[in-house]
Amino acid sequence: MQATARAQPNIALVKYWGKRDTVRNLPAVGSISITLHDLYTQMQVEFDASLDADRLTVNGEQDDGMLPRISHCLDLVAGPQRERASVTSTCNFPVAAGLASSASAFAATACAAAAAAGIETSTSELANLAGRASGSAARSLYGGFAELKNAGDAVEVETIEDPAAWPLRVVIAITKAGPKAVSSGEAMERSRKTSPFYARWVEEQPADLDEARAAIASRDFERLAAIAEHNCLKMHSVMWASRPPIVYWNSATLDCMSAVRELRARGHAVFFTIDAGPQVKAVCLPQAEAAVIEALRGTAGVETIMTSGLGDGAAVVSVT
Numbered sequence: 474m475q476a477t478a479r480a481q482p483n484i485a486l487v488k489y490w491g492k493r494d495t496v497r498n499l500p501a502v503g504s505i506s507i508t509l510h511d512l513y514t515q516m517q518v519e520f521d522a523s524l525d526a527d528r529l530t531v532n533g534e535q536d537d538g539m540l541p542r543i544s545h546c547l548d549l550v551a552g553p554q555r556e557r558a559s560v561t562s563t564c565n566f567p568v569a570a571g572l573a574s575s576a577s578a579f580a581a582t583a584c585a586a587a588a589a590a591g592i593e594t595s596t597s598e599l600a601n602l603a604g605r606a607s608g609s610a611a612r613s614l615y616g617g618f619a620e621l622k623n624a625g626d627a628v629e630v631e632t633i634e635d636p637a638a639w640p641l642r643v644v645i646a647i648t649k650a651g652p653k654a655v656s657s658g659e660a661m662e663r664s665r666k667t668s669p670f671y672a673r674w675v676e677e678q679p680a681d682l683d684e685a686r687a688a689i690a691s692r693d694f695e696r697l698a699a700i701a702e703h704n705c706l707k708m709h710s711v712m713w714a715s716r717p718p719i720v721y722w723n724s725a726t727l728d729c730m731s732a733v734r735e736l737r738a739r740g741h742a743v744f745f746t747i748d749a750g751p752q753v754k755a756v757c758l759p760q761a762e763a764a765v766i767e768a769l770r771g772t773a774g775v776e777t778i779m780t781s782g783l784g785d786g787a788a789v790v791s792v793t
């Protein structure tokens with residue numbers, strides 16, 4: 474059986490950083506994200522009894538680095554006794570560079586694997602399975618504004634606003650494509666074990682989530698901008714204070730942040746957020762998008778600009 478599923482990456486406005494259970498990969502904090510529309514990962518999973526090992530190709534090239542995590546995700550969905558699989562991934566944006574490629578990859582893998590194995594599963598179960606591989610992947614099963622909550626032994630994700638309810642735009646400035654030096658999983662553990670700010674980060678997260686949820690419900694862009702930038706900078710402060718420090722930014726990252734703040738000071742509705750990589754995601758209202766693109770394109774060190782609206786959660790494309 475063969476199935477193909479497609480998932481879009483998501484960008485957290487209130488971030489997930491830190492695990493409370495590394496075995497089940499449960500996050501230490503809740504998070505709120507927006508699922509994108511124009512960036513995607515498509516995963517084709519084919520279980521094949523004639524194979525003696527799993528295979529993975531990403532954009533046409535064999536990828537043995539990512540293979541163990543994909544195999545583990547297939548085991549979680551279809552059981553360890555499953556047939557070996559041939560997995561083909563197509564991604565239209567840079568992978569492993571802080572653009573949440575693992576979120577879309579594992580959300581699509583979980584969806585495609587369940588369909589290929591003929592297993593009936595709920596979106597919530599798929600979110601938990603994908604989340605075992607990458608915490609943020611649980612959110613890519615859901616569209617629009619998604620909130621992830623810790624619920625005992627599992628995560629619970631829900632769409633709190635549909636993509637069309639508040640059609641924000643996202644302008645992504647790629648300042649350095651290519652894999653990051655420290656994986657987010659390793660970096661989170663380092664923060665938990667060594668950052669003096671980690672406990673405070675976890676403690677303050679419920680208040681940040683309340684603030685962002687209220688800003689989204691009232692479509693209050695200024696309020697969302699303030700809490701999203703604060704939460705992002707707080708997460709990076711936790712990383713910077715880890716030992717050894719985790720610094721994902723480069724000088725272009727800082728220049729993009731300044732450009733976004735200058736635009737906001739001039740009345741454009743835009744804020745930045747940055748994940749485990751040097752790319753800057755500028756979230757804006759549609760009327761600010763042209764000015765944001767122009768400013769980021771003109772910032773030294775920006776290699777490429779990508780834009781996206783908000784989209785739906787992961788879905789099966791075909792089953793044969």
Ligand code: PMV
Nearest residue numbers: 485488489607608609748749
């Ligand atoms: O899902 P992971 O393990 O790749 O971690 C993602 C962490 C951040 O992107 C930095 C924050 C988030 O909530 O997406």
